[in-house]
Amino acid sequence: MGEVIKGSRVRGQRVRKTEIKPDLSVNIAGIEMKNPVMTASGTFGYGIEYAPYIDLNRLGAIVLKGLSARPRKGNPPPRICETPSGMLNAIGLENIGAEAFIKEKLPLLRKYDTKIILNIFGDSIPEYVEVAEILDKVDGITGLEINISCPNVQKGGMVFGTDPVTASEVLTAVRNATSLPLIAKLSPNVTDITTFAKIAEDSGCNAVSLINTLLGMAVDIRTRRPMLANITGGLSGPAIKPVALRMVWQASKAVKIPVIGIGGIMTADDAIEFLLVGARAVQIGTANFVNPTATVDIIEGIEKYLTKNNLSDINQIIGRVVI
Amino acid sequence: MKAEILSHLNLTGPYYKLKLYSPHIYKNAMPGQFAMLRVGETSDPLLRRPFSIHKKNPDKTIEILYKIVGKGTRLLSTLVKGKDMDIIGPLGNGFVIDKKIKNHILIAGGIGIAPLLFLAHELSRDKRSRITLFLGARHKEDILCIQNFKRLKARINISTEDGSLGKQGLISELFEVSLADLNEQKIAVYSCGPNNMLREIHRLAAAKGLPCQVSLEARMGCGIGACLGCVVEGKEGYEKVCTDGPVFDAGEVEWGRL
Numbered sequence: 113m114g115e116v117i118k119g120s121r122v123r124g125q126r127v128r129k130t131e132i133k134p135d136l137s138v139n140i141a142g143i144e145m146k147n148p149v150m151t152a153s154g155t156f157g158y159g160i161e162y163a164p165y166i167d168l169n170r171l172g173a174i175v176l177k178g179l180s181a182r183p184r185k186g187n188p189p190p191r192i193c194e195t196p197s198g199m200l201n202a203i204g205l206e207n208i209g210a211e212a213f214i215k216e217k218l219p220l221l222r223k224y225d226t227k228i229i230l231n232i233f234g235d236s237i238p239e240y241v242e243v244a245e246i247l248d249k250v251d252g253i254t255g256l257e258i259n260i261s262c263p264n265v266q267k268g269g270m271v272f273g274t275d276p277v278t279a280s281e282v283l284t285a286v287r288n289a290t291s292l293p294l295i296a297k298l299s300p301n302v303t304d305i306t307t308f309a310k311i312a313e314d315s316g317c318n319a320v321s322l323i324n325t326l327l328g329m330a331v332d333i334r335t336r337r338p339m340l341a342n343i344t345g346g347l348s349g350p351a352i353k354p355v356a357l358r359m360v361w362q363a364s365k366a367v368k369i370p371v372i373g374i375g376g377i378m379t380a381d382d383a384i385e386f387l388l389v390g391a392r393a394v395q396i397g398t399a400n401f402v403n404p405t406a407t408v409d410i411i412e413g414i415e416k417y418l419t420k421n422n423l424s425d426i427n428q429i430i431g432r433v434v435i
Numbered sequence: 436m437k438a439e440i441l442s443h444l445n446l447t448g449p450y451y452k453l454k455l456y457s458p459h460i461y462k463n464a465m466p467g468q469f470a471m472l473r474v475g476e477t478s479d480p481l482l483r484r485p486f487s488i489h490k491k492n493p494d495k496t497i498e499i500l501y502k503i504v505g506k507g508t509r510l511l512s513t514l515v516k517g518k519d520m521d522i523i524g525p526l527g528n529g530f531v532i533d534k535k536i537k538n539h540i541l542i543a544g545g546i547g548i549a550p551l552l553f554l555a556h557e558l559s560r561d562k563r564s565r566i567t568l569f570l571g572a573r574h575k576e577d578i579l580c581i582q583n584f585k586r587l588k589a590r591i592n593i594s595t596e597d598g599s600l601g602k603q604g605l606i607s608e609l610f611e612v613s614l615a616d617l618n619e620q621k622i623a624v625y626s627c628g629p630n631n632m633l634r635e636i637h638r639l640a641a642a643k644g645l646p647c648q649v650s651l652e653a654r655m656g657c658g659i660g661a662c663l664g665c666v667v668e669g670k671e672g673y674e675k676v677c678t679d680g681p682v683f684d685a686g687e688v689e690w691g692r693l
Contacts (some may be wrong), residue, residue: 157661161678165659177663185672188692192656192664194507197478199656203663206673350478378478401482401657402473404523 134418135425136411138172140370140393141293141318143227143255145172148387148426149411152374152397153178153231153257153297154203155348158217159224165404170411173227175395176213178259180233181242183209193330193339198349198376199398200328202342205233210246222252231297233259237282241289248290256292258283258317261299261324273299273324276311283315295372298322298363300352305359306366313367321372321395322363323356349398350376357385364390364431378406380413387414387426388433437519441496443512448576449503450546451512453520458495460524464488466532466554467650467682470499470524471658474511484508485655487550487627487681488525490583500549500579526658527681530554530648536623537561540645541589542569542610542636544628548580550650551627559587568592569613571606571632575599607635614643624648626685630693637685647685651676668692 136147150173156162159174168174186206193200208216213230221228230247234240240258247253260282261273272282283296296312298305300323312320325346330339338344356375364371373391377383378399386394399406414426423429438457445451460470471483484507490498503509514520530550539558541551548570558564566589572578573596584591593601594609602609606628624640626633627650640647653676656662660678667674668689674680 155657155662157659157663161657161659161661186663186666188668189666189673190654191666192654192662194480194482194654197481199481201656201662201664206663206666349481398481401662404657404659 148393152395155397198351200345202345227254287316309363361389464525465529467529468525473521547628
């Protein structure tokens with residue numbers, strides 16, 4: 113980024129105003145991003161859905177909908193319901209499968225000047241390994257985010273992400289299956305988030321992202337039935353932000369690898385809170401549904417905050433919460 | 436996108452009509468498409484609400500006809516003239532109009548009338564079009580837009596469950612009776628309403644071999660095909676109501692699972 117001269121230089125004599133455009137670039141897990149704003153898996157489709165609304169080139173990175181080795185149908189509807197300042201979802205990890213993604217979606221994404229990070233999951237360790245191997249060394253893929261925390265599929269993520277032994281096993285297995293930068297996406301449905309952040313670090317992951325959704329439930333009192341066909345679902349949105357912020361703060365202190373903050377970020381102010389408690393990047397999720405331009409709005413808001421505070425580099429706020 | 440609220444009327448009971456100035460939606464909207472409205476500025480309610488486009492006017496305005504059914508629509512009803520509405524649209528796929536067909540049957544249940552008026556206007560641009568409306572609801576207060584359809588010279592059939600207006604019973608029953616003495620082949624059926632009604636309309640139309648399109652409703656997260664929250668079961672797997680629909684060929688829907 114560096115210095116941008118605003119106003120015109122008249123015959124080399126006069127510079128009206130010099131404004132320093134702050135440097136927003138960050139390096140996460142060896143991935144050079146132009147700014148710390150990423151999309152959260154499952155809220156940004158396969159990326160292309162948002163192209164009519166924002167310039168995808170502006171994003172630090174795009175994290176796409178979770179992929180498994182084979183296509184997955186997902187849960188029966190109703191799959192979502194709104195709750196106070198949040199929403200529950202039980203999509204069930206519906207996706208087209210890694211092979212179809214490479215063939216049908218990735219070519220459309222390659223033309224954008226942003227980093228493509230694929231979120232992956234499986235029902236068993238061999239399936240995690242399989243999807244990682246399919247995506248390894250594919251042109252246009254910058255890194256993998258491993259979902260060990262999705263609460264929606266009975267045989268899926270939850271088991272791995274909330275048990276220290278299986279969490280370690282699956283992360284190590286994926287580590288050995290690919291040379292791509294690895295981000296472990298952690299579940300908040302645990303007693304101590306630092307235990308799992310350390311497991312990710314010890315398993316060779318290059319970063320952790322947190323939090324995934326909190327397991328929740330809602331009931332329609334007229335019909336007395338759960339609002340979701342799956343009965344329970346993952347809570348996201350502003351309602352979970354304080355919990356997410358606390359966990360990001362704890363995790364940042366516990367590990368040396370970068371922490372990516374996720375959870376109810378709707379505005380630049382929210383994102384800055386996460387950066388202050390130690391997140392080196394943030395992911396924007398549910399906000400994309402409410403406001404398709406949320407990511408770009410947040411990038412601009414962070415830039416304004418830095419400029420207003422006479423800061424030239426995003427790193428000057430990361431972890432600088434005053435305790 | 437911002438669109439100024441030019442008027443916001445309480446029609447009767449829980450029914451409201453919102454008129455917005457939106458040259459973009461006016462220019463691009465097709466009957467059956469919808470828009471996502473932000474009903475408040477705070478985080479509760481959080482998500483946008485989908486509404487079908489009810490009408491377009493030459494002054495580049497669009498109209499949304501809605502019924503208060505919960506927190507979101509109640510809040511929407513409090514927004515006043517002069518304010519800007521945060522709106523995304525037009526979204527989704529509208530009704531497909533087969534130009535070879537001149538005889539159109541529109542069947543609505545309650546507030547399901549909303550997208551069908553826009554459709555009727557579009558159909559009536561072809562002067563040879565004959566439009567027949569079947570409109571059913573619980574009570575006469577739930578019967579809307581009759582004057583609009585009269586102006587389009589539609590043949591109108593009404594039923595109410597309590598018999599307070601038109602024939603007593605379900606609109607699908609009235610439709611079934613009319614099918615008995617129908618011998619014309621080139622007819623298209625378009626329907627919007629509760630799922631149970633649509634299932635019955637599909638069954639009756641399919642038995643006669645009539646093409647039938649239905650506009651479905653679903654809880655939506657994003658409205659643009661990203662969250663996969665609004666799916667319905669189709670013959671070839673889950674279909675997104677927002678971007679695969681909201682208008683579907685009735686034969687594509689797995690009615691037993693709806």
